[in-house]
Amino acid sequence: MKKMAIALLGFAGIVSFSAQAQMKPEDAIKLRQSAMKLIGYNFGSIGAMVNDKKPYNKDEAIRNASRVDALSTQPFEFFIAGTDKGETKAKAEIWKDSDKFKAAAEKMQGEVAKLAQVARTGDMAALKAQVGTTGSACKACHDDFREK
Ligand code: HEC
Structure with a gap:
């Protein structure tokens, strides 16, 4: 009986951890x-390399780009209800026009997947071009959905 209760408690713990609806809004925002x-840090590193502000290092560029790619869906798990207020620059439009917001996220996710591919080729000119395209996808969303 005791074992059973412990197992149940453990299960309840897992359930409440995975239920983001129960997450505190301020935690989701953070x-x-x-x-x-982290996306900005890794993307900035590649940006600095292609703009001669930092020595180009292929392995580092690959690592940065793979991280940007891997992290690209993560922020969007935390735009949950109740996080439109508080210490945030998120605009209310995110929840009013969520289809457009989602499309902007998907556009960026497609570009960072390409960025990771291009970084592996070691082709600097192509990498620079893809940094530009990706940066535009970041900016498009920030312009529409983030306070200055
Ligand atoms: C679909 C929309 C969207 C896309 C695409 C997007 N962002 Fe953001 N970004 C936001 C929003 C909204 C915030 C503000 C979040 C908040 O304050 O709660 C933000 C905040 C940031 C911040 C500031 C974080 C902080 O609080 O210090 C950085 C840095 C950033 N984004 C970098 C990037 C980069 C780099 C890309 C492209 C690779 C990108 N973003 C793509 C919506 C987006």
Whole structure:
């Protein structure tokens, strides 16, 4: 009986952890901002390399681009209900026009997948071009959905 109760408690713990609806809004906001910061850090590193602000290192560029790609869906798990207010630059439009927001996220996700592919080729000119295209996809969403 005791074992059973412990098993049930463990299960309840897992369920409440995975239910993001129960996450505190301020925690969700911090998590999405942290994910965006990591994306920004890794993307910025590649940007600096293709713009001669930092020595080009193929392995590092591959690592940065793979991380941006891997993290690209993460912030969007945390735009949950109740996170339109507080310490956030997210605009209310995110929840009013969620289809457009989702499309902007998917556009960026497609571009960062390409970025990761291009980084592996070691073709600097192609990498620079793809950094530009990706940056535009970031900016398009920030322009529409993020406070200045
Ligand atoms: C679909 C929309 C969307 C796309 C695409 C997007 N962002 Fe963001 N980004 C946001 C929103 C909204 C915020 C504000 C989040 C908040 O304050 O809660 C943000 C915040 C940020 C921040 C600031 C984080 C902080 O709080 O310090 C950085 C850095 C960032 N984004 C980088 C990027 C980069 C780099 C890309 C492209 C690879 C990108 N973003 C693509 C919507 C987007």
